[in-house]
Amino acid sequence: MTSPTQPAPAPSRVCFQLRVKPDLLDEYLRRHSPVWPEMLAEIAAAGRRNYSLFLGEGGQLIGYYETDDDAAARAYLAASPIAARWEAEMSRFFVGLEGRPDQAAAPLTEVFNLHDQLTESTPS
Structure with a gap:
């Protein structure tokens, strides 16, 4: 828990392809x-919240979500029978993917975020 003087940690932004x-x-x-x-x-x-999927040319799929603890979110879904059933049905849709889609998709590296840079450039 954070104290009134400590801001809550920023959520992790996760993007995958x-x-x-x-x-x-x-x-x-x-x-x-x-x-x-x-x-x-x-x-x-x-x-996970603010979760979106975007579809591009040739079946390119970009996913994005925010979470406070991505490792915990991944572990929760990895242990979920409902998620396992969904992913078993969805795995056949993807090119070159081994395993459960949610677990096998590697996160992309974030290189720019407008909010973060604006916040860092604003004097306190």
Whole structure:
């Protein structure tokens, strides 16, 4: 817990990239409209928020979410039977992916964040 004089730590921003098989794009989109309610609840219970997926040319998929503890969120979902079932169904959609999509997608390195730089450049 933080004291009134200590600000809460900034959430981690996590971005990842996967590639959806072009011949399965339509089905992939149908599966996300909507996502199972119990899977949505597990994502939230894991501590992920502001979670979005963006689809680009050729099946390029970019995911983004924020969390206070990404290792804990990943561990929670890794142990979740609901997430395991969802990911087992979703794994066939991705090119060159071994294992569960949520666990196998490597985070991208953040190189710029407007809010952080504005905050750092503002005198106290």
